[in-house]
Amino acid sequence: MSGARVLGPSEVTADVDVSAFDLPAAPEHETGAAALCLHGLTGTPYEVRPVAEALSKRGIRSKGIWMAGHNGTVDDLAATHRDEWVDLAGEALEDLRRRHDRVFLVGVSMGGLTSLRLAQTAKVDGLVVIGVPLVLAPPVPQLLPLLPLIRLFAKGRAKGVSDLADPEARARHPHFPMMPFDAVRELVRLQGEVIPDLGRITAPILVAHGERDKTAAPKDATEIHRAVATADADKELFLLARSGHVVPVDYDGPALCAAAADFLCRRARDD
Numbered sequence: 001m002s003g004a005r006v007l008g009p010s011e012v013t014a015d016v017d018v019s020a021f022d023l024p025a026a027p028e029h030e031t032g033a034a035a036l037c038l039h040g041l042t043g044t045p046y047e048v049r050p051v052a053e054a055l056s057k058r059g060i061r062s063k064g065i066w067m068a069g070h071n072g073t074v075d076d077l078a079a080t081h082r083d084e085w086v087d088l089a090g091e092a093l094e095d096l097r098r099r100h101d102r103v104f105l106v107g108v109s110m111g112g113l114t115s116l117r118l119a120q121t122a123k124v125d126g127l128v129v130i131g132v133p134l135v136l137a138p139p140v141p142q143l144l145p146l147l148p149l150i151r152l153f154a155k156g157r158a159k160g161v162s163d164l165a166d167p168e169a170r171a172r173h174p175h176f177p178m179m180p181f182d183a184v185r186e187l188v189r190l191q192g193e194v195i196p197d198l199g200r201i202t203a204p205i206l207v208a209h210g211e212r213d214k215t216a217a218p219k220d221a222t223e224i225h226r227a228v229a230t231a232d233a234d235k236e237l238f239l240l241a242r243s244g245h246v247v248p249v250d251y252d253g254p255a256l257c258a259a260a261a262d263f264l265c266r267r268a269r270d271d
Contacts, residue, residue, distance in 0.1 A: 005084075007072025014174035018044035022063045023052050029059030031268035033102040033125070036093050037064040038111030040131070040246070041187055042077070042159060042176040044070070050248040051106050051128070054257035058265050061100065065092050067111060069183075070176075078155060078180035082190040085110070086117050093118060102126075104264050108246060109133065109216065113190055116224070119205075120197045126204040126267045128260045131245045133216035134195055134223060136188060144188060147181055156180040163215045163245035173249065198227035204234035206263045208256055210243030236263060 012018055025031065035055050037048040045064035052062035068088040069080025089111075096103045105127040107115035112129035119127055155178070162173040205228055209221035218239060225237040238259055240252035247256050 005069070005076070007069070007076045009073065010071050011073050011177050012044055012071070012174050013177075014044065014046070016046055016172055016174060017049075018046045018174050020045050020065050021049060021052065023056035023061065025059045025061045026057050029057070031059040031102075031265065032100060033059075033104065033264070033268035034061040034063065034096040034100040035104040035106050035264065036089065036096055037062055038089055038105070038107040038114055039064070039067055039070075040109030040111050041183060042070070042179055043067075043108065043111070043246070044174045046174055047108050047246045047249055048106060048111065050253050051257050051260050054261040055106075055264060058261045060104070060261075060264060060268055061096075062106075063092065063096065065089070067114070074156060074178045074180055078182040080183065080186070082186040082193075085114050085186075085190070089114050090118055090122060093122060093124070097123070102268055104128070104267075106130075106260065107132070108248065110187055110190070113187070113194055116194050116198070116201065117190065119203050120194070120200045124203045126264055128206045128208065128263065129224065130208045130247050130256065131210060131213055131216050132207075132220060132224060133187075134191055134220040135217070136184070136191075137217070144185055147185055151181060154181070156183075163213065164250045165210070165212045165242055165244045166251045169249050169251075173246070198224060199229050201228040202230055204263070204267050205230050206236045206238060206260060208238040208240065208247060208259070210245060210247045210250060210252065211239050211241050212243060213245045215245040
């Protein structure tokens, strides 16, 4: 199994709860549906938990996992292949599918890219993707051919301040010490697999993006919304004016969580 690798001690620094979670549906609003919530590259389940809590309160069981290679060391993440991100999330998706008639995906950044890949290859009843990068800004793509040489001198770059507009949210955001170059290469390769097949996605989709995002261009959200084959009545584009990359924990988090809950709850029950 892709999730079987033994990881070293976690190198995440955090004063907030970064643990994986499985939030039951509120009994008074039970829909019988479930959502799998996926965090971003070098991220933690903390960054998708606000959406999960909103869904749980509205009757959708919400499970957040550690993406493959993340709850460990920089070397663990550097050694993780993109297929492991997709496969581990896919296993969690299928586990929920065995227990629920309708299963949704919620993904931030690389977790959103993984969600798009799963929607291309597996049965998904709806998805919410947030801050998904289709193309990394220069000079990253141009430097990838030089990666073997670059790695002779460094395994990655130190992580900077989190891309959040709210300074209080930025100050408390969990911190991973480094972005491994090998992980960036895998992200770019995953982008290369997702982009050509966006037209294979037909599930209902809400594409959200912070307009102050410096990590992933807001135009990528517009392209995803345009390129998927989902019927117009089942796809929405939501640009959030005050937020950066990790919208669920930024200024516009409450608005995003409400929109995500409304969007998925409308599709949680049988017609």
